[in-house]
Amino acid sequence: MTSKKLSKAYDFKSVEKRLYDWWESSGYFKPRIDLNRKPYVISIPPPNVTGELHLGHAMFVAMEDLMIRHSRMKGVPTLWVPGTDHAGIATQLQVEKHLQEVEGITREQLGREAFIERTWAWKRKYGGIITQQLRRLGASCDWERERFTLDEGLSRAVREAFVRLYEKGLIYRGTYLINWSPGLRTAVSDLEVEYFEEQGTLYYFHYPLADSDESIPVATTRPETILGDTAVAVHPEDRRYRHLIGKTCLVPILNRPIPVIVDSYVDLEFGTGALKITPGHDPNDYEIGQQHGLPVVNVLNPDATMNANAGPYEGLDRYLCRERLWADMQAEGLTIKTEPYTMQVPRTQRGGEVVEPMVSTQWFVRMEPLAEPAIEAVRQGRIRIVPERFAKVYYNWLENIRDWCISRQLWWGHRIPAWHCLDCGEITVAREDPANCAHCGSMRIEQDPDVLDTWFSSGLWPFSTLGWPEDTDDLRYFYPTTMMETGYDILFFWVARMVMMGLEFTDQPPFHTIYLHGLVRDEHGRKMSKTLGNVIDPLDVMEEFGTDALRFTLLTGSTPGNDMNLSIQRVEANRNFANKLWNAGRLVLMALDKARIEPKDSPEPTVADRWIMTRLKELIRAVDRLFNNYQYSEAGRQIYEFFWGEFADWYLEIAKLQLDEGGDRAWLTARTMASVLDTCLRLLHPYTPYVTEELWGILKDACQDQPASYEPEVGWEEALIVATWPEPSAKSQEEDQIVERFSLIMDMVRAIRNLRSERGVEPARRIEAIISGGEFTDLLNSLHQAIAVLARLDPERLQIHPSLEKAPPESVPLVVGPIEAYLPLAGMVDLAAERARLSKELDEINVQIKRLEGLLAGPFSERAPKDVVQKEEKKLASLQESANKITGQLRSLE
Ligand SMILES: [Zn+2]
Structure with a gap:
């Protein structure tokens, strides 16, 4: 009795881990290499190695696993390369925090080498957690190909890429204005800075001229930067200041002389129409300073206290200096006024502290020569972006790209392969650690202390994970990859950089399609955050409703490039869908049991049989079309609707009657039920892998148990995960x-x-x-x-x-x-009962009508206020209308 095998309800807890282990140990996640076929390849967006699973991970795993499982079922050699990112700042901060809390020491006290050892130990201890959590989501990655951005092979790739770019003149070292994070004590790239609209103050003051009583009014939001001013600029057409051009001003308090220069960049309408120029602490001023050959004065220490250039303010915190300087200027009569001012404040993505533009010597990648081919690759259609509207954003960013600051003053990461010579001062960049300076042969060389921005190594990810720079079998067969699926929020951080690096190092786009999903927000559309307390932990959701329910909700709730709102009610409803599948499965198994006999003739299908099989064909065609257009959400919705709304609610009800007829009719009905269920499980597998695999295995056993039972055209495969995807058939005339x-x-x-x-x-x-x-x-x-x-x-x-x-x-x-x-x-x-009910209602209404009529005919309508009388009149009219309706209904029942 096969039906005994199917428990009353679907118990995801007993199924998920067992199936995942079985899939993995059976080797189903490994690609079946066929050199005559083009493979389908996705490189996973590597999560931070010591990160915690969040809904962003759940989203990309669900989406990519759907693509991977679909491709695998289509018989295409399919590879999903997993791995993790060393996540420079994030990991280093975690370990530093731990050291501080547990041992009360700083990384400096521990020393660089020991600190790096500790971080590796940390990685070994916690690094496996995130990949275990990805497994729990059902990710069918080839774990034997798992990579880590700091492992040996990838580190060699990073070094090779650095050396090649350096040799081509695309990596250079320079002193420029960069974004400085005082708390983290490192440079951060433009992309790691977020701008927040905040309320600030605009300070107006007099810039005194030397040898004159005149002054130029100027405004600033950061008075402490006055100490680093190297010019005052006015507009060439500004009559107010024309006679002052070329004269000398004095920096307040410091009395350092600076020139009055002319530049059409100055906005006549803003502030006072004159501009103080601080090349050391403002990107626009830096540009102006370069054009005018102005000196750069840095007034800040790396921890954002004032340095010696700030004169009497040396050692003060930047904000305290602001207060003191303004007070001193007030005392000297230099201030004019202050007013509230809304401004864009730059803050670091990590930590959120205010970033200081600061001049510093760093390593940069020249981006323009790399950006051009990346723009072309999308323009020419060699890379397709889904949804298309993001192509514009992509072009716009690449066309205005600035050089990328790649050095970080951290310890955890790929150390820059450059050695400074203490004798001749030259730099030696090399693939192997050098013993001597390449310029003068001196042995007194020291490696650059900085490490590379984490995104440098992730930029090489699609090919470094396949063995580049070695010419491996994997690289030859699986590269370029097929699909880059990720959130639109890292289009620039990661995707664009992979395109640039891929084209530069492999002469090929690293992938053909970029599919961007949106962010997962709470049910009211708010961003999830710890402060709002609305963070949904995917692990809790899976624990309560099962992985399939979470996956199906994410997959059917999101469309390319748009954010989705996640509600737990929806996850619950989708858990019910898994139960619906299960219950339908039970019915099918009972039917197969009931109709074990072999048919005498070949029975004709009924109207209902024909209908459900035709609708199934239509569904397969629709799903095929939608998958080709990346509309996975709509495809999932249609499968759901078909299964629940047509198969379960209509066909299965009719099937019960057909089964009761027995004989050939019952036999064919059971076959039809099994066939539809089998096909639906195949279509649903990429969405809800666990319940479908479990049910499909039971269905297969039940069918194979009987000689004349249903068998798929392609025969029964080993497992649903490697079963054949339903292919669309040509439409026949009678279908409509x-x-x-x-x-x-x-x-x-x-x-x-x-x-x-x-x-x-x-x-x-x-x-x-x-x-x-x-x-x-x-x-x-x-x-x-x-x-x-x-x-x-x-x-x-x-x-x-x-x-x-x-x-x-x-x-x-x-x-x-x-x-x-x-x-x-x-x-x-029941007519008599209905008549009695209506009559009683009518009687009650008539009593009220009589009372009101009496009231309104009496002195009340004369004495009471007009609006009160009107209210009673209205009440009466409404009662009369109800009475009429009931009378009508009573008449129709006679
Ligand atoms: Zn040298």
Whole structure:
């Protein structure tokens, strides 16, 4: 008895881990290499090695696993390369924090080498957690190919890339204005800085001229930078200041002389129309300073306290200096006024402290020569971005790209392969650690202390993970990869850089398609954050509702490039869908059990059989089309609707009647049920891998248990994960008619159901119906039993005629296309009871009407305020209307 194998309810807890281990140990995650076929490859967006699973991970795992499982089922050699990122700043901060809390020491006290050792130990201890969590989401990655950005192979790739770029002159060292994070004590790239609109102050003051009583009014939001000013600029057309051009001003308090220069960059409308120029602490001023050959004065230490250039303010914190300097200027009569001012404040992505533009010597990548081919690759269609609107954003960023500051003053990461010579001062960049300076041969060389920005190594990810720079079999066969699936928020950080690096080092785009998903927000559309307390932990959700429910919710709730709002109610509803699948599975197994006999003839399918099989074909075609257009959400929704709304709610109900007929009819019905279930499980597998695999395995056993049972055209495969994907068939002529005819029956049943609920007929009550079927009489007769069951009619009192001479009396007509159905009222409700109820209601209303009529005819209408009287009049009118309606209803029941 096969049905015994299927428990009453789907228990995801007993299924998920068992199936995952089975898949992995059976080698199903490994690609079946076929050199004659082009493979399908995705490189995973590597999560931070010591990170914690969040919904962003759940989103990309669900989406990529769907793509991977679909491709695998299509028989394409399929590879999903997993791995993790060393995450420079994030990991280093974690370890530093731990050291501080547990041992009370800083990384400086520990020393560089020991600190790096500790960080590796940390990675070994916690690094496996995130990959275990990805497994729990069902990720069918080839774990034997797992990589880590700091492992040996990838470190060699990073070094090779650095050396090549340096040799081409695309990596250089320079002193420029960069974003400095005082708390982290490192440079950060432009992308790691976020701008927040905040309330600040605009400070107006006099810039005094040397040897004159005149002054130029100037405004600033950061007075402490006055100490680093090296010019005051005015607009060439500004008559107010024209006579001052070329004269000398004095920096307040410091009395350092600086020139008044002219530059059309100055905005006549802003502030006072004159501009203080601080090349050392403002990017625009830096540009102006370069053009005018102005000196750069840095007034800040790396920890954002003031340095010696700040004169009497040396050693003060930047904000304290601001206060003191302003007070001193006030005392000297140099201040004019202050006013509130809304401004864009730069803060670091990590930590959120205010970033200081500061001049510093760093390593940079020259981006323009790399950006051009990356723009071309998308323009020429060698890379496609989904959704297309992001191509514009991509072009815009690359066309205005600035050089990338790649050095970080950290310890955890790829150390820059450059050695400074203490004798000649030159730099030696090399693939192998050098013993001597390449310029003068001196042995007194020291390696650059900085490490590379984490995104430098992730930029090489699609090819470094396959063995580059070695010419490996994997690199030759699997590269370029197929799909880059990730969140739109890292289009610049990661995706664009991979395109640039891929083109530079491999002469090929690293992938053909970029699919960008949106962010997961809470059910009200708010960003999830610890402060708001609305963070949903995917592990909790999986624990409560199962992995399939979470995956299906994420996959059917998101469209390319758009954010999605996640509600737990939806996850719960999708858990119910897994149960629905399970219950349908139970019915199918019972049917197979009931219809074990071999058929005598080859039985003809019924109208319902034909309908469900035709609808299934239509569904396969729709899903195929939607998958080709990356509309996975809509495809999932349609499979769901078909399974629940058509197969379970309609076909299975009719199938029960067909099974009762026994013999060949039952045999064919069970076969049809099994066939539809099998196909639906295949279509759903990429969305909900666990419940489908479990149920499919049981279905397969049940079918194989009987000689004449259902078998897929392709035979039963080993496992659903490697089973064949349903291919769309050509549309046949009769399909439309089959669906239309059955839809007519469905519409009629729905119309009867609606009327029943409108009239409050109890669900259990079997009512009478007289149907005039016209040309559909035969069709209706063939479904006599089914219609009675589905519309809850009394089969003894369901009459189907080709036509009626006249409408039956006391009945409600329903018209559905050419079919007319009459439902006698006497059959729907208890007429006597209904009459009694209505009469009682009418009596009560009449009492109230009498009372009000009496009131309004008396002195009340004269004495009471007008609006009170009107209110009573209105009440009366409404009561009279109700009385009329009830009287009408009573008449119709006579
Ligand atoms: Zn040297």
